[in-house]
Amino acid sequence: MIKKLFSFNVLLFLFVSGCSLGAANTDEYKVVFNNRPSQQGDEEQHLTEYTVAIIPKVINIPYFNAVEEGAIEAGRELGVKVIYKGPTVADSKQQIKIIDELIENEEIDVIAVSANDPEKLIPVLKKAQNHQIKVITWDADTLQEGRDFFINMVNPETLGRHLMDTLAWNVGEQGEFAIMTGANSASNLNEWLKWIQQHQKEYYPNMKLVTIAATDDNPNKAYLIAQKLIKDHPQLKGIIGNSSVGPPAAAQAVKEAGKAGKIAVVGLSPPNPMNEYLKDGSAQIITLWSPKKLGYLTVALSKNMATGVHPYDNQEIPGVGKIRMLDDVVTMGEPIDFTKDNVDQYDF
Incomplete structure (x- = not known):
């Protein structure tokens, strides 16, 4: 007899994101500003108070393209400058180089990284912390000493x-x-x-x-x-x-x-x-799960960190829903299964 040992209490609003991946990104380095028209009605871009750097494992694959879309949306809605930069291959050395360059060349409040290696990134993340930059991880964690908390998608x-x-x-x-x-x-x-x-x-x-x-x-x-x-x-x-x-x-x-x-x-x-x-x-x-929601959540919690607000259990995140918090790990929600019968209901 087939055993279904774990059933999912699926919250559909977490997943019907309505996003479209579109064409793959060709740029390694993207900066998104929150645009606020001046009283004169011009289109001058204004820097926001907080800057968050989002570092994926790799760019130009559908999953991380969707994360980027969610991060950009959050930056615009929450008034955060988002820098989205990642390696062209899933390589910890490239991530280290990117983070080093961000520390040296940008005014960063929070670095959020999906780590290609849990140990090798620790020195550069500690360097960021020594520069008064908050560090969190999402999607893939590091050792605890390298970050404040980890944003996990599911248990x-x-x-x-x-x-x-x-x-x-x-x-x-x-x-x-x-x-x-x-x-x-x-x-x-x-x-x-x-x-x-x-x-x-x-x-x-x-x-x-x-x-x-x-x-x-x-x-x-x-x-x-x-x-x-x-x-x-x-x-x-x-x-x-x-x-x-x-x-x-x-x-x-x-x-x-x-x-x-x-x-x-x-x-x-x-x-x-x-x-x-x-x-x-x-x-x-x-x-x-919804990678777009993951990108949005990462920016939202990063902004909170920049203001001194730590995540907590059952915290309601606008645009995402309630999150769970156990020790130093945030869990976004639960996954969903896609089959031939329901796949057309989702677009990401």
């Missing part, structure tokens, strides 16, 4: 176990499966991996994990890995993508191999890149 145990469930439901709880992760050093991905594997061992003994392949959040690399998985494991029954580039790449490879319906694809991705694959059977279930 990691609930998410990891649920991802394993979604695959098991679609393969009859039997057979070989693979996991496509992002960067091996990403703390959030590793936490989800831990719970995926734990759940499989506890509840799905007839399923076998054959490999975990790191894509480094590179779409082309992910596609090549998916092709290789299908070729190297002829008995493969499913693929879990636990970073956003994995499911689209896996679904495309499955479709091209003529394995739609024979190899199940599940995992984490925005719905727009998966719309076609869900409808044609190349993927079965995709899970995510």
Whole structure:
């Protein structure tokens, strides 16, 4: 009997964001000002009181494009200057360089980073703190000593176990499966991996994990890995993508191999890149939160930090909803599953 061990109390208003990713960004460095027309009605741009630097793991993939859209929207609505700057590949060295340059060249109140490595960023984040810059993390955490608090999207145990469930439901709880992760050093991905594997061992003994392949959040690399998985494991029954580039790449490879319906694809991705694959059977279930809401929340809590206001449990964030706070971790909300039946209801 199929086991649904974790059900989600989905709050749809958190996820129907109505955002469109549009074309991929081509600029590494973006600065957004809050525009306030003067009394004379001119269009002069005025700097706001607080400046927040948002550092994603990587730019120019749909997930972080949507985060950027939410961050820009928050900057305009909340009167915050937002600098959105990230590396072109998911690399901690590039993030360190970017943060260093921001410390030296910009007047920053808060740096908010999605860390490619939980340890390697610590020295540069401490440098920022020594320059009286507040530091928080979002999406992927660092060691606690490097930041004030972490903005998590969902509870990691609930998410990891649920991802394993979604695959098991679609393969009859039997057979070989693979996991496509992002960067091996990403703390959030590793936490989800831990719970995926734990759940499989506890509840799905007839399923076998054959490999975990790191894509480094590179779409082309992910596609090549998916092709290789299908070729190297002829008995493969499913693929879990636990970073956003994995499911689209896996679904495309499955479709091209003529394995739609024979190899199940599940995992984490925005719905727009998966719309076609869900409808044609190349993927079965995709899970995510709203990355646009995550970007908005990150800027909102960053502005609060700049004013000396720390997040607290059940705090109501306009435009986001109530957040949870436990120790030094904020949890934004709960995820939602996208299938062929509901994918058209969402646009991000």
